[in-house]
Amino acid sequence: MKTRIAFLGFRHGHVRDAYRRARERPDVEIVACCEEDAGVSAALEREGAVKVTHRDHRKLLETVQCDAVVVGTVFGKRGAIIADSLAAGRHVLADKPACTSLAELDRIEELARTNGRAVGMMLEMRDAGVFIGMRRLVREGAIGEVRTVAFGGQHPLLSATRPAWYHEEGCHGGTINDIAVHGIDLIPWMTGLRLSRVAAAREWQCGVPQGSHFKNAAQLMLVMENEAGVIGDVSYVSPDSHGYSLPLYWRFTLWGSRGVLETSLNAEEIVLFKNGESSGRALPPGPPDPGGYLESFLHEARGERGASADAARLTTAEVFAASRAALRAQEAATLGLRDVEL
Structure with a gap:
């Protein structure tokens, strides 16, 4: 079964890599894309590379059936959006940094632990x-x-x-x-x-x-x-x-x-x-x-075990x-x- 992913924010170029890799995977379906900035949303529409379906991430989380989200908005807004997504029961893959304060990270860790959700990060190096x-x-x-x-x-x-x-x-x-x-x-x-x-x-x-x-x-x-x-x-x-x-x-x-x-x-x-x-x-x-950060995230979000779960894979604990x-x-x-x- 395909993992359904929604994208929340396209304010940094890094998220385009995750979008491209997700589109190329037969085991992933991109079900929605949200961009809350009107100018960026319009630019994405003009380019034709991304179809923006939502302008409010909370509305997307309420109405779209998805297993995971990818967060790529302005750094200072990421912590709140990640917390909202975890509270809604979604796994989260974030561009780095995931948040800009220790208080936000405390909240994210608590929600991930309580809800049993994976948090990945685009640490592609x-x-x-x-x-x-x-x-x-x-x-x-x-x-x-x-x-x-x-x-x-x-x-x-x-x-x-x-x-x-x-x-x-x-x-x-x-x-x-x-x-x-x-x-x-x-x-x-x-x-x-x-x-x-x-x-x-x-x-x-x-x-x-x-x-x-x-x-x-x-x-x-x-x-x-x-x-x-x-x-x-x-x-x-x-x-x-x-x-x-x-x-x-x-x-x-x-x-x-x-x-x-x-x-x-x-x-x-x-x-x-x-x-x-x-x-x-x-x-x-x-x-x-290439794309190992996405593979690691999907592996953990799906709860997979086996040979591919090696020590080199990026985990939620390492992200935190x-x-x-x-x-x-x-x-x-x-x-x-x-x-x-x-």
């Missing part, structure tokens, strides 16, 4: 072959115990095309919560080590229009359960003309007791610098898993853990806190 391969190498002990991690997730600002709501008060919710959640999810998944605390975090403005509420630059320091340190930069400062094509885009360097691993999202290989050797080795990536850690790091940046336990 887990699906990239280079990171799947890096995970395997770390787990096999290629660099020994992980001692430090550095990652760069810098993005282009792209002011000419980035949605205007990024600059509006209460809509974005913070660059750490927006971008760093990818690294916060990926590092424990690759290393098997839990993040234990936020040592420090900072967020500021640079290069945004006057009057903007968007703090587009952000850095953070985290500590893992074995006391290994993590340093990350997720600022919107990458040159616009290069788009997302830079070889430095989502670059991860893991330093261990027996060597170093490095790769990036746009790389075609993983480089291993092994202690005892004098030159690096270029290793092939693992097999990519990454979201909570990102929100705590965001709070540390906003309030100037240090050594925040996760």
Whole structure:
């Protein structure tokens, strides 16, 4: 039987990936699409790519028979819509971030637990072959115990095309919560080590229009359960003309007791610098898993068990853990806190 899915919001480009993948799956039926912003709804109609059936998500939840929803509205509105959907008994797949406050996340977790619903997230970097391969190498002990991690997730600002709501008060919710959640999810998944605390975090403005509420630059320091340190930069400062094509885009360097691993999202290989050797080795990536975030979500929502339920799959518990850690790091940046336990 097909899983019936409704889409709630198309305010970020990421949701188009989920829409396309859902349309291509024979085991999924898209039964409704809601967009509450009149301008965006009209644009979708003109494009002809999405047929908007509803302008009120609550009305859709009341009247449309569906098993799950995909939420892709403005960041600051997602928490309430996800809570409404869970309260209505639907499973939820969210673009990241799922919400912009710890109070919203508490409510979402409570509703998911009470109603037995799955909550997935579009953490698609887990699906990239280079990171799947890096995970395997770390787990096999290629660099020994992980001692430090550095990652760069810098993005282009792209002011000419980035949605205007990024600059509006209460809509974005913070660059750490927006971008760093990818690294916060990926590092424990690759290393098997839990993040234990936020040592420090900072967020500021640079290069945004006057009057903007968007703090587009952000850095953070985290500590893992074995006391290994993590340093990350997720600022919107990458040159616009290069788009997302830079070889430095989502670059991860893991330093261990027996060597170093490095790769990036746009790389075609993983480089291993092994202690005892004098030159690096270029290793092939693992097999990519395109759309793995959707497969993981459907697998859990359907309550399936078996061989495909492997440890690499993204679960509701991991979505909540990454979201909570990102929100705590965001709070540390906003309030100037240090050594925040996760």
